[in-house]
Amino acid sequence: MDREETLAWLRRISGDLATATLRRLEESLPWYAEMPPARRSSVGLVAQAGITSFIQWYDDPESTPWIAADIFAAAPRELLRSVSLQQTLQLIRVTVEVTEERVAGKGEHLREAILLYSREVAFAAADVYARAAEARGLWDARLEALVVDSILTGETDEELPSRIAALGWHGHGEACVLVGTTPPQFDVDQLRRVARKLGVDVLIGVQGSRLVVVIGRAQPSGRPGEEASAELSFPEIARQLEPGFGDGYLVIGPPVAALVDASQSARAALAGFAVARGWRNAPRPVEADDLLPERALAGDPLARQTLVERIYRPLLAHSADLVATLWSYLDNGRSLEATARELFVHPNTVRYRLKRVSDVIGWDATGPREALILQTALILGSIGPAEVRRRPAPVRRTHATERSH
Template identity: 45%
Template sequence: MSTGSADQNEHDRESGGPERGGPEADAVRAATVQRLERAMGELGTAAVARMESRLSWFRRMSAEDRSWVGLVAQSGVAAFVDWFKNPARGRPAITVEVFGTAPRELTRSVTLQQTVDMIRVVIDVVENQVEELAAPGGEQQLREAVLRYTREVAFSSAKVYARAAEARGAWDARLEALIVDALLHGDRDEGLQTWGSALRWSRTPVIAIAGYAGEDGESVLEDLRNAARRAGHDVLAGLQGDRVVVVLGVNDKDVRDDGVSGAVTEPLTELFGPGPVVVGPPVGELPRAGASVRAAVSGLRAAVGWPDAPRPALAEDLLPERALQGDPSARTQLVEEIYKPLRGAGSPLLDTLSVYLEHASSLESTARMLFVHPNTVRYRLSRIAELTGHMPADGRGSFVLRIAVTLGRLAESSEES
């Protein structure tokens, strides 16, 4: 044998086999394939057994999911043998040949990290048996093939989970928009609880926030979702034209005796586009959130009537504007919460308020018209503020009271006629 041939053989031994693509390499590969085909079943079984012993989360899975994982492992081994047998095929079709055997629901039971753990187990099983599986001289060839194949499996795993996450995100976004639309229009109440469960909704109370999207509505939606989830809230968000409606299940730490803390709404307000932002009243559960959504949207429409409204503004602070725009629930609330308590307290309070508003909020003029002392007027005005929560001497308060009294009288007139 020539020195050159001896050097070549020595090179082959050091590199683990003959040069790739040569006749001798093909012969070694064919012999290795035969060994692999005989050991396929044993490899798959050994991989599943190793998972049972090393992966605690695998032992906690349902029998059905474990069987699917076992099938994926078996398919992975079979696909590797087939790819190793035909090196001219190029990159293996991992997604179809391996993950195509499992249902899409498996991506919900097995996380990406757990998939990586499974791949490591299978690699260990195969690598530990390379000496027995490979034909003489083909150990390095098989070892390199395993590394290449597992790299493709890793990339394909990431692709499967990325696609699943993308599809799930798109489905969640469509479902969120559907729920927001149902809440706004007051229909499909019977399905809201089920839909909320599908989105893992669990927190109460629930509030709605309405504002405008600005130039990039989808970006605003995503920013609002991310900020709300980081704060620990459940969130639904929908884009309706240029309007954004967000429904929040509020984190317990942000609930106070007097309602939801401003710490919930103020950080989110900054993420809306230019224009007013209106917060609906809190409700006890998701199926009742329609009242909060409708109040917030009604307030958003009516906010143009109060240019100096705070941002965010409460829908209840916009009751006069909402009532003037034709919101029947706002009219009813003004009558029930302001006019009727005043009516029930007796005519002196209602008469004093009417005269006071008609005479430019003047104590002296009101006292003269009612033939009482100015201190009596002061006392009655303070009682009105206690009953209604609005100060007659305050510009905004007097406006709210005037609208409420007018609506109350119109309602009484309609009832009498």
């Protein structure tokens, strides 16, 4: 047959080719048979469009770019989310096989045309899925930035859990916030790979020179090797992530019960990051609660409240002798003998009371850094809460009141 006769024959059998293709799909591809009727119909539209566009291309090979793109325009957008690229390539292979079987014996040039066109369609499918993945990646990046910003500002709403779920967050346990500097050549993928290796979820936000990472330690799922990762403490996780940050201070906020409460950890981490230079030998990473004195001096109300509620009030509630002993010990340069002389007790009594202080609040007064924390807490606790006293408004004196006086 010449070209015109071949075209006319292809147009006559196009309907039969589409029917045979759908029948072969049901027989050879289990995922197609399990699809809902609406989606199977959409796949059928793609197969029919492919056969029709091949006939048009065979008539005019220069039309390859736009005809190949039109094949996937026939399918609804939801089909890209339900049919993977691998399944699309299987669909193309089955369609080509059915078409080759039907045109066998009609000339080698027709078979070569089918193979050439199937290659163009495969490239077009890869391009469609690549653009869809790129668009999804950009959307995920914008959504992640929005979630991180909501956590930092504390402006959470009812949509935050759904946004977190849309990002594929798998953590259901505690969470915390890590704040540091952004490196000159920031490799976000490397940071995510390290997090996956540790078995934790992360949300990453770049805010100029500041890099914020929200860490979620998921509960063990029972898979082999995952339980050890889940037992890592947040400081240990932060040390593993530390190479992904730039030079400078790295502050980790206190853990919170769930990701929706991460704004509390973020507030402490940001406050600690702002004053970390006040601790000359601060470790990297450093916990925000280890920077409580600097934060309190900078006017952080959360740090002042934490020092009073976690140190001063528990000691005062336990024993006034512990508070007096701690005051004296710190005022006397952490000298046991000088403290004992001031309190008229034996040095062993002072040593015993200091151990009780450590048991009650978890801080050891014999260390220089923890002594600073404890002394700041005693000062703030002794000052007490700030009371705002309103001065009475001045009475406006009129001529009548002046005459009455």
